[in-house]
Amino acid sequence: xxxxxxxxxxxxxxxxxxxxxxxxxxxxxxxxxxxxGGGSIKxxxxxxxxxxxxxxxxxxxxxxxxxxxxxxxxxxxxxxVREEKVNFLLAVGGGSVIDAVKFxxxxxxxxxxxxxxxxxxxxxxxxxxxxxxxxxLPATGSxxxxxxxxxxxxxxxxxxxxxxxxxxxxxxxxPEFTFSLxxxxxxxxxxxxxxxxxxxYMTIVNNAPLQxxxxxxxxxxLIEEAPRVVAEPKNYDVRANLMWAASNxxxxxxxxxxxxxxxxxxIGHELTAFYGIDHARSLAVILPALWRYKRKxxxxxxxxxxxxxxxxxxxxxxxxxxEAINRTEDFFNSxxxxxxxxxxxxxxxxxxxxxRDRFDQRSVAFxxxxxxxxxxxxxxxxTCA
Amino acid sequence: xxxxxxxxxxxxxxxxxxxxxxxxxxxxxxxxxxxxGGGSIKxxxxxxxxxxxxxxxxxxxxxxxxxxxxxxxxxxxxxxVREEKVNFLLAVGGGSVIDAVKFxxxxxxxxxxxxxxxxxxxxxxxxxxxxxxxxxLPATGSxxxxxxxxxxxxxxxxxxxxxxxxxxxxxxxxPEFTFSLxxxxxxxxxxxxxxxxxxxYMTIVNNAPLQxxxxxxxxxxLIEEAPRVVAEPKNYDVRANLMWAASNxxxxxxxxxxxxxxxxxxIGHELTAFYGIDHARSLAVILPALWRYKRKxxxxxxxxxxxxxxxxxxxxxxxxxxEAINRTEDFFNSxxxxxxxxxxxxxxxxxxxxxRDRFDQRSVAFxxxxxxxxxxxxxxxxTCA
Numbered sequence: 001x002x003x004x005x006x007x008x009x010x011x012x013x014x015x016x017x018x019x020x021x022x023x024x025x026x027x028x029x030x031x032x033x034x035x036x037g038g039g040s041i042k043x044x045x046x047x048x049x050x051x052x053x054x055x056x057x058x059x060x061x062x063x064x065x066x067x068x069x070x071x072x073x074x075x076x077x078x079x080x081v082r083e084e085k086v087n088f089l090l091a092v093g094g095g096s097v098i099d100a101v102k103f104x105x106x107x108x109x110x111x112x113x114x115x116x117x118x119x120x121x122x123x124x125x126x127x128x129x130x131x132x133x134x135x136x137l138p139a140t141g142s143x144x145x146x147x148x149x150x151x152x153x154x155x156x157x158x159x160x161x162x163x164x165x166x167x168x169x170x171x172x173x174x175p176e177f178t179f180s181l182x183x184x185x186x187x188x189x190x191x192x193x194x195x196x197x198x199x200x201y202m203t204i205v206n207n208a209p210l211q212x213x214x215x216x217x218x219x220x221x222l223i224e225e226a227p228r229v230v231a232e233p234k235n236y237d238v239r240a241n242l243m244w245a246a247s248n249x250x251x252x253x254x255x256x257x258x259x260x261x262x263x264x265x266x267i268g269h270e271l272t273a274f275y276g277i278d279h280a281r282s283l284a285v286i287l288p289a290l291w292r293y294k295r296k297x298x299x300x301x302x303x304x305x306x307x308x309x310x311x312x313x314x315x316x317x318x319x320x321x322x323e324a325i326n327r328t329e330d331f332f333n334s335x336x337x338x339x340x341x342x343x344x345x346x347x348x349x350x351x352x353x354x355x356r357d358r359f360d361q362r363s364v365a366f367x368x369x370x371x372x373x374x375x376x377x378x379x380x381x382x383t384c385a
Numbered sequence: 386x387x388x389x390x391x392x393x394x395x396x397x398x399x400x401x402x403x404x405x406x407x408x409x410x411x412x413x414x415x416x417x418x419x420x421x422g423g424g425s426i427k428x429x430x431x432x433x434x435x436x437x438x439x440x441x442x443x444x445x446x447x448x449x450x451x452x453x454x455x456x457x458x459x460x461x462x463x464x465x466v467r468e469e470k471v472n473f474l475l476a477v478g479g480g481s482v483i484d485a486v487k488f489x490x491x492x493x494x495x496x497x498x499x500x501x502x503x504x505x506x507x508x509x510x511x512x513x514x515x516x517x518x519x520x521x522l523p524a525t526g527s528x529x530x531x532x533x534x535x536x537x538x539x540x541x542x543x544x545x546x547x548x549x550x551x552x553x554x555x556x557x558x559x560p561e562f563t564f565s566l567x568x569x570x571x572x573x574x575x576x577x578x579x580x581x582x583x584x585x586y587m588t589i590v591n592n593a594p595l596q597x598x599x600x601x602x603x604x605x606x607l608i609e610e611a612p613r614v615v616a617e618p619k620n621y622d623v624r625a626n627l628m629w630a631a632s633n634x635x636x637x638x639x640x641x642x643x644x645x646x647x648x649x650x651x652i653g654h655e656l657t658a659f660y661g662i663d664h665a666r667s668l669a670v671i672l673p674a675l676w677r678y679k680r681k682x683x684x685x686x687x688x689x690x691x692x693x694x695x696x697x698x699x700x701x702x703x704x705x706x707x708e709a710i711n712r713t714e715d716f717f718n719s720x721x722x723x724x725x726x727x728x729x730x731x732x733x734x735x736x737x738x739x740x741r742d743r744f745d746q747r748s749v750a751f752x753x754x755x756x757x758x759x760x761x762x763x764x765x766x767x768t769c770a
Contacts, residue, residue: 001625003400008393014641015388207622209609210630213602221595237592240386244641245595253638256399256629 001208001257008252010144011170018174022053025170030088032059035101037093044180069100071152081108089131095140098133102148102166105129118159128165134172138243139189141250143171158273175239187335188280190226193249195283203259203368205300215254216308221245263366264290267377270355277344284332284339288325289383341384352381386593386642393637395529396555403559407438410555415473417444420486422478429565435477454485456537466493474516480525483518487533487551490514503544513550519557523628524574526635528556543658560624572720573665575611578634580668588644588753590685600639601693606630648751649675652762655740662729669717669724673710674768726769737766
């Protein structure tokens with residue numbers, strides 16, 4: 001097991017009616033700005049519940065954060081925060097809204113060019129505006145971590161930053177708020193969570209059996225609950241389990257003492273940046289291809305995964321690995337998510353070249369061995385046609 | 386799944402050499418008091434490492450905290466804290482030292498009679514002295530929670546309190562610090578962790594599959610690592626896994642959305658208060674007996690436990706439950722821990738009467754159905770001869 005530091009100070013208020021705890025969670029005299037997305041919260045009643053809970057508080061609003069939240073939109077919000085001297089943000093939405101709020105929180109008091117928060121990894125942040133979340137879409141785990149991913153339309157870039165300053169002060173998580181989600185978003189959320197877990201798990205067997213099993217716990221939960229959420233979209237417990245699984249998939253605990261990969265995400269981000277493909281779908285395409293490409297390095301963990309998740313007992317280890325990867329693809333497909341670029345209208349060889357060039361240009365390489373460079377990404381993407 | 390709130394703000398610095406992070410974790414201008422136990426840290430080098438890391442800091446010491454830390458000793462420490470105007474405590478030890486420090490932290494600024502912190506559940510605490518931990522014995526999870534158990538010699542009482550004010554600010558966890566632990570303490574630590582997990586798991590199947598599997602993850606880790614720590618006491622990874630398992634066994638996560646029991650602990654505390662039996666040994670005696678007594682209420686969870694932990698496949702459910710409970714006892718026995726009161730020189734019928742009378746006198750009842758009252762405790766203890 002590797003050395004690690006773990007710290008996660010997010011307060012979670014989980015369950016039916018938990019929005020009623022907002023008045024106690026928000027600071028007393030704050031000047032609040034509610035940030036939300038395309039307006040679905042106004043249709044499903046979440047907006048009204050939040051506004052009721054804010055009775056007597058001073059607050060303004062900023063709507064219109066889209067999926068793969070845009071830098072350009074966030075900058076508008078930053079200007080509003082500065083003008084109105086907002087000192088507490090309330091994200092009401094899914095991972096996109098929360099990621100946007102993290103960036104707004106960090107950029108508003110930032111003295112330099114805000115883009116450098118994303119483009120210069122490790123840049124020093126001295127402060128951020130505190131914020132809380134009301135979660136409406138389980139997927140990214142953003143409600144329980146300090147990561148944010150932002151896209152820039154003008155340059156077709158999608159970059160991330162992390163800082164302990166952008167842990168949410170609290171996250172209100174009411175599974176009932178997810179009853180009205182479109183099936184496409186539910187499927188995306190399940191796959192996003194699945195791949196988050198795998199980025200922290202599918203590397204080497206690192207003598208961290210508890211963390212391995214904690215990861216497998218999330219994966220088993222997703223595999224069991226996924227068909228149920230399709231069949232019974234208003235089943236509270238199923239929604240609750242998917243919501244809590246998403247938070248536990250990326251709250252820092254699974255990475256403790258482990259090697260991490262994240263190359264699937266890095267390639268996936270580029271696919272989204274260039275082609276606008278849903279984040280989760282980009283991951284569903286890349287993950288199985290990357291595993292096949294790296295099957296030697298990941299051999300022992302792939303075997304453990306095959307045995308424990310799919311109970312594949314074949315003595316032929318290579319066949320067991322093939323079957324495990326195929327069954328992972330089957331799982332994504334069962335959620336109506338294709339694992340082939342052609343199905344998204346993307347030409348594999350064009351995408352492979354573009355992403356290779358971008359990785360080369362930035363001189364970056366990802367994965368637990370830092371060997372997924374431009375050339376490797378090219379090879380992987382070419383198998384995803 | 387039940388509604389829940391989860392918050393755990395402890396910073397953990399885990400791994401070889403992590404004591405070197407102490408200077409960054411401690412507040413700059415603090416007046417520190419190091420609190421420790423019987424002096425083993427002076428023999429195994431931990432004390433010297435801590436003192437080196439404190440170079441240039443202002444600190445005093447308070448040693449002599451014993452197992453089942455005494456109220457009387459804590460009050461001496463409280464007086465010293467008040468006299469010396471200490472404003473940061475550093476617990477260096479296992480759960481007993483950390484529990485003592487939590488009480489000292491809460492009692493030092495407390496205006497009323499300190500005993501009421503323990504004897505009046507829910508009493509309002511307004512402040513506590515901040516503190517950090519250097520863990521030397523994995524067992525109680527105290528390094529990652531806000532609970533404390535204190536004994537009073539004069540009245541043979543053992544009581545607990547909890548408050549978000551007594552979360553450690555940080556916990557330094559170096560598995561190498563546990564290499565020199567006597568086998569008895571290692572065994573106790575494993576059993577203590579095991580039973581903590583079970584108090585949060587062995588109730589009903591509450592539609593919380595992720596939390597169930599997170600609990601099973603800790604149990605599987607304990608069962609796998611226990612024989613290895615006996616065979617290879619200097620195996621770093623084994624020590625690391627046991628240490629992290631203990632913290633994860635009682636850091637709040639496993640209880641999220643679940644029913645909890647804790648009757649084994651409440652009966653066990655009385656056994657320790659009356660007879661001085663090691664905490665973990667009291668739990669090893671009571672847990673299997675309590676499960677047999679409550680096997681109807683716990684039926685579904687016992688079956689799940691039998692299937693998942695011991696892979697018992699028998700179609701006869703009652704036989705599967707019997708086997709699962711027997712194998713739990715076997716596990717405790719494999720650590721050289723007896724599950725019979727006679728082996729500790731305790732007369733079951735005397736203990737049963739004393740504890741029944743005490744529960745009756747306090748009008749208390751425990752367990753997920755709040756039905757383990759004096760009479761039930763009597764029945765359970767009578768089967769532990």
